[in-house]
Amino acid sequence: MGKGRLEAFSDGVLAVAITIMVLELKVPHDASVAALLQLWPVFLSYVLSFIYIGIYWNNHHHMLHATHHVSGGVLWANLHLLFWLSLIPFTTGWMGENHFASLPTALYGGVLLMAAISYWMLQQRIVAANGAQSVLARAIGTDWKGKLSPLAYLTAIPLAFVNPWFSCALYAAVAVIWLVPDRRIERRLASEG
């Protein structure tokens, strides 16, 4: 089974998801500064989600790069991940449209949580298909980021009903720790090249 189409389809879905999000940034009918400023919550949520989808694309790229065998189970685990990522434009729009109100901010975290879980499931599937001694398996190692992120989301979701800005701070913090790309795999690949 080739991984080429898996990558192509995932790239397609992520490219569309990241780009249609901008449609939530509705074009104002007047040209005033006020009209533009009213868009700031939608814009802010757009930036956050753009970074998140970028992170997923980036990590997906690294993970697949270290993958040799793609089984039927991997295809489905990948579609499962894409399902949750495809909901990000919706939760982003709802959170922005309602100025980071509690419920939309909690739901945003819920979708991020499901995306993180499905990414972890995909990773497990790929490791299973490639063997515990594969470059990928050894590169992942302790995977502390992958373990910390769901904990952060699980904290952020109830926190949204106390103060949604705490939740947003947590979402942003998780994004920052992921922005450093997965050097583990890069390093492994380089050293074993």
Added chain:
Amino acid sequence: MGKGRLEAFSDGVLAVAITIMVLELKVPHDASVAALLQLWPVFLSYVLSFIYIGIYWNNHHHMLHATHHVSGGVLWANLHLLFWLSLIPFTTGWMGENHFASLPTALYGGVLLMAAISYWMLQQRIVAANGAQSVLARAIGTDWKGKLSPLAYLTAIPLAFVNPWFSCALYAAVAVIWLVPDRRIERRLASEG
């Protein structure tokens, strides 16, 4: 004739179709639980259609993987399949928006039926272009899933005017039997590798 662009174009259309469906999930203007709950029929139809397009992508992936020759007829049979799949966002939206009313639920099945027929036509064309002794031809074998699915849709369409939930149960049942990927081809390829 290379099959690379056929795959790339199909991936593109399916990736866009699967992702723009989420636009039917209109962002509510208030942040209440009630506003979110009102979206459940649209969400449910989104999940069903996401799985269906995922199944088509998955089977298309397997079928093309076992294909060596692509003729002009295959290109057109493929576009015919994409045409029916491109209507899924519309029928999904109509069914969800109207809370699984009879007519939209029947039409949803009608488009699934046409997609199944066009998939079967594409399969015939590919077998014709690759020979009855090809890996693909032998892998398809009796193709009981491909024969059962149209029968299920043909049953579900009139049933929608009795009770649309019966139809939905049938659509979901067909999805479940397809979720098991086409191991026939995978096995054949592995054993002949």
Added chain:
Amino acid sequence: MGKGRLEAFSDGVLAVAITIMVLELKVPHDASVAALLQLWPVFLSYVLSFIYIGIYWNNHHHMLHATHHVSGGVLWANLHLLFWLSLIPFTTGWMGENHFASLPTALYGGVLLMAAISYWMLQQRIVAANGAQSVLARAIGTDWKGKLSPLAYLTAIPLAFVNPWFSCALYAAVAVIWLVPDRRIERRLASEG
């Protein structure tokens, strides 16, 4: 210069164009037969445009398949073609929304005319980059379809102000003669293997 990305980008634009056209098929808010029937002009124009974009994709696929050298001029000629094709969702929507009224039907033909001209320009550029003795140059030969199509559009545009259905019949007739794929190139390639 590789032609891989030229194909990938063109596939992307055409896949998006063909799929977002379905968004013009607005989901009705009620589930009646009447609501569905009201959509027939939009649906009809969707079918016509789907076939046209399919034809362009198909011919583009054949033409690029026979291409070896891609110059800077080819990239721009290709973007020029994509520009006119990207307007098809708009003219399709306008024609369908207004039940094939004269002006939208004429404009639809105008965009088809520009697309045909830009396709011809792209073909000239590719032949120039690949030489008059290339497989492509010899395969194109007299190119009677490419010469007939603009004439048909030029006839259809004024005719729309007499009776738009005459124009639609011409658009459909051109589509039919193109539906036969460009066997010239296929045959040439096969015979020169």
Added chain:
Amino acid sequence: MGKGRLEAFSDGVLAVAITIMVLELKVPHDASVAALLQLWPVFLSYVLSFIYIGIYWNNHHHMLHATHHVSGGVLWANLHLLFWLSLIPFTTGWMGENHFASLPTALYGGVLLMAAISYWMLQQRIVAANGAQSVLARAIGTDWKGKLSPLAYLTAIPLAFVNPWFSCALYAAVAVIWLVPDRRIERRLASEG
């Protein structure tokens, strides 16, 4: 690290961005000449932005073609560029919708400025990853276009509050100087074959 997926993902985002812009060209509900003419500012801004995204795709194509090594930093610099380009459909729509009013025209230039800066940053990253003696580094040379463009945008932004048409003339002028493809790289590649 392969550059294949970087190109595929960028192609996807640019293809979607260039195509969804046409959705701002809202289909009029009547078929009159007046209804069509009212769309001219939106159409004009669409043409300008189509050319700009085409230029970015074209230059991106040339730059990546001359690239051999892709580092993690390059992936992020590329996403940064895509972020600004993904905002072009929004600024295009706002400028067109408000008939080239001062503020939207200035913001349009602001996004072009950020895109130019992020393109320059990406170029720096790629040169850093490929070495100062690489084909790319020598091909870029003095990069006068890359230096002139931000200056033109910086001039156009305040000018929009004097007369937005001066700004538009500057945007168009920059587009024209870029329409000549980056022959430097093409020539270098040819001569070093």
